[in-house]
Amino acid sequence: MEIKGKAGVITGGSSGIGRATAERLAKEGAAIVVADLDEAGGAETVKHIESAGGRAVFVKADVTKLEDARRMLDTAVSKFGRLDILHNNAGIGVGAPGFPDAPPERWHLVIEIDLQAVILGTGLAAPLMQKNGGGVIINTASMAGLYPHRQDAVYGAAKGGVVNFTHSLASWSAERKIRVNCICPGIVDTPLVRRGLELAQQHGIKSWMPSKIIQPEEIADAVVTLVRDDSLFGCSLEVRPTGRQIVDPRPAPGSRR
Template sequence: MAGSLEGKVALVTGGGSGIGRASALAFAREGAKVVVADVQVKGGEETARMIKDTGHEAVFVKADVSKASDVEKLISTAVRTYNRLDCAHNNAGIEGASASTADCTEENWDRVIDINLKGVWLCMKYEIPQMLRQKGGAIVNTSSVAGLVGFRDMPAYCASKGGIIQLTRTAALEYAARGIRVNAVCPGVIRTPMVERVTGGKQEFEAQFIGLEPAGRLGTPEEVAEAVVWLCSDAASFVMGHPMVVDGGLVSQ
């Protein structure tokens, strides 16, 4: 796929680490200019530097995707910097606190939904008008296998990720005839800082996660990034509204 996005401009939210960083690097490898967005400045700036070190173009923009003003500024900065926006990976998200449905606090529920689900909606709200002006574009939203199957003690996270799938399908239907393709990726258990926080770095907890995976291992951010880049490329020109599972077989059980 080398050079599949040559001359394109790609935006990645949550680009400071994990899947977002891998996606940003993959977009750059394929020839895109990359706008890296994250609320964490250090990680986001580091990703942008990593891209520049490979000889490609990148800019970092600090943005909290749960705030409309931040997202509007993010999209306007991307367009002001590179004159257009061709691809967007709306990836920023958090796991929230672990608790059963009855014990989940309202504060935790609101925070997870605001970042994971409202954040994806806000990104599309401002990305889509720009893509319409250009008469085309591709959007990939990060959902999860937790949007397809239930997980104990993660009610807000599961709800947010399931909502992303339905939001993706809705937007795909609305804009398919207008040149904008909207899809989602549903990662399984991927070796990211989020998973490391959940396991606390303890081997026994990691082993439990590995036990969920028929592949017998955790996935890598790069494996998810390959799916994201493909969905944004012309090779996926007839793929719309699809929640692509990248999970080592987890939901096939």
């Protein structure tokens, strides 16, 4: 898809990967709705975009709430006339203490934000995108969704759900011309990771930052690839410090899988 002239919603756009993606898509010519709970961070993202000559607006939204999710998507239509791109990116981990010592409310919240909100956003965005003949949805999963993640099993379960949800939508994507893919980063240098390290240290859990760490701008670049490449739907894009790899589990044409 050509990015110039399109409109997108980025959840978790006030920080880290979401901010980098919002800024990059705006630089490529898309108008951006930055959706997040963090108003100060969202204002900062909008300021960066506008001072670089782009168009953006902030919407305070909790991605787990139906009305908020509707409002952030409707804002793309009311402010920019269309919705073409949705990056379901807001996310959290259980943190320390981990499972099962953290209160059950915390595990539930991880599943709600990291998995249920992705399903909600995808379902609500589809009819709006179809008004312009289709669109692109990119879900932020994680390498933790492709491989066992012993540091945070609940986070791994949520992200594994996002990967399977995305892969399972392959034929749905093709029928509706809404390409749904997910991105599976390794460790990215963001506030989420730095907070997690601090918390682990406070709880006496051994943890460290790897020597080679991915920058949020590299994930934004991978998101742009998924937006542009019309051949990709129902796939994951793994991003490691050493490079990228497409995971393409699409069934062969005619297969009953």
